[in-house]
Amino acid sequence: MLYSVRMRADDGQRHICGAEGIFHEKEIHKIQSEYLSKALTHTRGKAKNINFTIEELPVVPIMIKSLPVCTCGEDARNTIINLLKALKCSNDAIYSAIEIIYNQNDLRGAAIIDSNSGLRLDNNKSRGLRAVRFGLTEYASNRLDENIRTFGLVNTRAKEGLQIASKISSCPDVLAELCVSDNPDYTTGYVASNKYGYVRIPNIKEYNSDCGGRVIFTKSKIDNIKKYLEDTIVLINEISDFKGNVSINEIIGSFNS
Numbered sequence: 201m202l203y204s205v206r207m208r209a210d211d212g213q214r215h216i217c218g219a220e221g222i223f224h225e226k227e228i229h230k231i232q233s234e235y236l237s238k239a240l241t242h243t244r245g246k247a248k249n250i251n252f253t254i255e256e257l258p259v260v261p262i263m264i265k266s267l268p269v270c271t272c273g274e275d276a277r278n279t280i281i282n283l284l285k286a287l288k289c290s291n292d293a294i295y296s297a298i299e300i301i302y303n304q305n306d307l308r309g310a311a312i313i314d315s316n317s318g319l320r321l322d323n324n325k326s327r328g329l330r331a332v333r334f335g336l337t338e339y340a341s342n343r344l345d346e347n348i349r350t351f352g353l354v355n356t357r358a359k360e361g362l363q364i365a366s367k368i369s370s371c372p373d374v375l376a377e378l379c380v381s382d383n384p385d386y387t388t389g390y391v392a393s394n395k396y397g398y399v400r401i402p403n404i405k406e407y408n409s410d411c412g413g414r415v416i417f418t419k420s421k422i423d424n425i426k427k428y429l430e431d432t433i434v435l436i437n438e439i440s441d442f443k444g445n446v447s448i449n450e451i452i453g454s455f456n457s
Contacts (some may be wrong), residue, residue: 201224201256201257202222202224202256202257203222203224203225203254203255203256203257203268204220204221204222204254204255204333204335204433205219205220205221205222205223205226205231205232205233205235205252205253205254205255205312206218206219206220206252206253206254206332206357207219207232207236207238207250207251207252208250208251208308209239209242209247209249209251210248210249211245211246211248211249212249214244215308215382216239216242216244216245216247216390217237217238217239217244217247218247218308219235219238219360219405220306220319220332220333220334220335221334221336221363221386222257222261222333222334222335222336222433222435223335227455228254228316230255233254233429234297236239236250239358239361241338242383243265243383244383244410246295255327257333257433259433260287260433261335261433261434262370262433262434263372263434263435263436263437263438264366264435264436264437264438265366265369265437265438265439265440266340266344266362266363266366266398266436266438266439266440267362267365267366267369267392267397267398267428267440268297268397268440268442269347269351269362269395269397269398269400269440269441269442269443269445270397270398270399270443270444270445270446270451271399271400271401271402271443271444271445271446272399272400272401272445272446272447272451273336273403273445273446274447274448276374276389276401276402276405277298278341278448279293279401279448280298280378280391280401281294282374282448282452283369283376283393283399283448283451283452284297284417285383286395286452287315287376287393287395287396287417288315288375288377289315289376289409289417290315290317290373290424292316292318293314293315293316293317293318293359294318295311296314296318296319296320297311297417298322299377300313300413301411301412301413301415302380302405302411303411305412307327307328307382307412307413308320308327308328308330309327309328309329309330309331309414310322310328310330310368310377310413310414310423310429311325311326311328311413311414311415312328312329312415312416312418313415313416313417313418314417314418314419315375315417315418315419316419318325319420322422324366328413328414329416329422329426329429329430330366330429330430331363331364331367331368332429332430332431332438333431333432333433333434333437334363334364334366334434334435335363335436336363336383336435336436336437337390337435337437338402340436340437340438341359343439344359344362344439345359347364347439348444350442351442351444353400354386357383357386357388357390360419361379361390361398361436362398363394363436365377365379365390365398366392366398366434367434368392368416368429369393369394370391370394370434371424371425371429372424372428372433373395373418373419373420373425373426374416374418374423374425375377375417375419375430376391376393376417377385377390377391377392377393377414377415377416377417378390378391378414378415378417379391379392379412379413379415380404380405380411380412380413380414381412382410382411382412383410383412384407384408384409384410385407385408387402387403387404387406387409388400388401388402388403388404388409388454389401389404389405389412394406394452396452397440412444415455449452
């Protein structure tokens with residue numbers, strides 16, 4: 201039997217961290233302990249309120265493949281703008297997203313932005329929408345760990361980021377996602393899309409900055425995205441290719457040539 205295990209932690213005023221996955225019943229105690237340790241030792245501070253949600257999955261998960269991974273070490277702001285422009289996001293949408301990412305540090309979920317108008321579609325400006333109910337099969341988890349070690353990535357954060365990005369991008373109504381971690385000591389973010397994959401962007405913010413957040417770009421109404429992100433159960437059972445450093449021209453040119 202499979203269970204969704206989710207943790208959210210705050211210090212009474214601001215969000216500290218979250219964690220989530222899909223696991224067999226025998227794994228639940230171990231995972232709870234790991235998530236608890238994360239909440240009590242996080243770089244954003246020690247959590248005062250820690251909430252767990254553990255639910256038996258009511259249906260068989262949809263199986264998906266993870267996004268392919270590469271790293272673009274060029275200027276972070278230019279990389280974000282060029283990738284999102286290539287994905288047909290308007291200037292208004294791009295700069296609206298950048299404003300959210302770099303000037304808000306209490307966004308617990310994802311802001312949903314209309315990719316044409318740049319208007320924010322979700323109503324709760326501090327909560328946003330959360331992508332939940334996703335995880336890895338044991339085979340996919342082991343394969344992902346191998347790739348992370350081979351390419352020298354930060355294990356936990358790369359693993360968590362790729363999972364959530366792969367679920368979000370698997371939604372038919374999502375055009376792209378921009379994410380910057382709000383952890384002060386983690387300065388690598390990403391732009392994710394079905395077209396270009398999971399593009400890691402180092403030095404996306406200054407060290408010790410707690411700004412950050414997640415923005416999802418769409419061309420459709422928010423209702424479809426909300427239902428998919430919150431209710432659809434997704435399990436990654438296959439890991440796509442990893443690459444090392446790739447230039448922005450190589451990323452975009454490989455699909456436009």
